[in-house]
Amino acid sequence: EDKVVQSPLSLVVHEGDTVTLNCSYEVTNFRSLLWYKQEKKAPTFLFMLTSSGIEKKSGRLSSILDKKELFSILNITATQTGDSAVYLCAVEPAGGTSYGKLTFGQGTILTVHP
Amino acid sequence: DVKVTQSSRYLVKRTGEKVFLECVQDMDHENMFWYRQDPGLGLRLIYFSYDVKMKEKGDIPEGYSVSREKKERFSLILESASTNQTSMYLCASSLPWANVLTFGAGSRLTVL
Structure with missing residues (x-):
């Protein structure tokens, strides 16, 4: 059974802080990881990751995948109140009719205070 | 702007009632999905469909059925609602062989 575990489950920071959200996974025949x-x-x-060590970046957000250690991180620098949200990590298995059949983690609730 | 529309944002139903949750997408996507989202459990796949009149069970199909008579519409049916089906239900769609899902805004169902 595929499994995704996110940590922390919740996080409270102030504007300007940098945060790192974690996602570890177990999946049979990995195809991709999505945020x-x-x-x-x-x-x-936000992002789709398929290869280890290649950082995906969009503005203040970035993400990287480690397929050997089976985890991914999502970094947000210079946080703003608009970053307050639930961040979801999901994995997609390869093979058969599994396209889009994602297994999600519990989510990380990020709260950014002014 | 591409869209997945869930017709009911909030529903309150009684135990034993039959419940229909409707989802329509305007992107001509072949794939459609129903997830439920519960605190601490994340999103869990109920059913999905890769084509009209086609359906496959996800991870938690018990107590649910689906209907896909037209490409753009995917309905989730609770034949006899129970309190443990109180949840947020999210519909999503995607292109074939694509893993990036476009989600609807969700339908929050409360079963009393």
């Missing part, structure tokens, strides 16, 4: 951001609405896609 989503969920505010009080639909989760929105």
